[in-house]
Amino acid sequence: MTAAQRRVYEDIVRSRGTWLNGPYAPLLHSPELADKAQAFGELVRYRTSLEPRLSELAIVITARHWDCQFEWIQHEKIARKAGVADATCDAIARGTKPPLADEKEEAIYAFASQLLARHFVDEATYAQTQELLGVKGVVELVAVIGYYSFIAMTLNAHEVPLPAGATPSLPARSELPKP
Numbered sequence: 001m002t003a004a005q006r007r008v009y010e011d012i013v014r015s016r017g018t019w020l021n022g023p024y025a026p027l028l029h030s031p032e033l034a035d036k037a038q039a040f041g042e043l044v045r046y047r048t049s050l051e052p053r054l055s056e057l058a059i060v061i062t063a064r065h066w067d068c069q070f071e072w073i074q075h076e077k078i079a080r081k082a083g084v085a086d087a088t089c090d091a092i093a094r095g096t097k098p099p100l101a102d103e104k105e106e107a108i109y110a111f112a113s114q115l116l117a118r119h120f121v122d123e124a125t126y127a128q129t130q131e132l133l134g135v136k137g138v139v140e141l142v143a144v145i146g147y148y149s150f151i152a153m154t155l156n157a158h159e160v161p162l163p164a165g166a167t168p169s170l171p172a173r174s175e176l177p178k179p
Helices: 003-016 031-046 052-065 069-082 086-094 103-118 123-157
Strands: none
Touching (some): 052 086, 052 103, 052 123, 069 086, 069 123, 103 123
């Protein structure tokens, strides 16, 4: 490990209170990228104007989109604890429209689903999401979706193994209903 890798490794371990795992193992091969990714991740996960429930809803939608077992396993539990209903998480895992608790969840689901599937959001969905979350909230929502897309792609591309004792819990894409 180079001195730069060691410094970033120690910073990440200290900030997370655990060993280096998940996407940071491959990212550490580019220490500056790992360092900036970790800082950006902390920002979008803990310091946005979005309620944790809404951020986590966007994260599990993103994990499902990318078929990222690791990201799903890590965030499904957090989403449920933050207030995302069990039935909502279960439906997202199955690739079906989930029951949603309120207008904000509806907006997050529509916005994230459109952005991930079509790379754009229609005007009505954008306007509704902005009305509910404000401009800052929409900017931060895009950042959450973008960051966790990056993390999912990193985990998938490098085939990062699941945490010890974890088993895949997302159905395979071939098992999902056809649109």
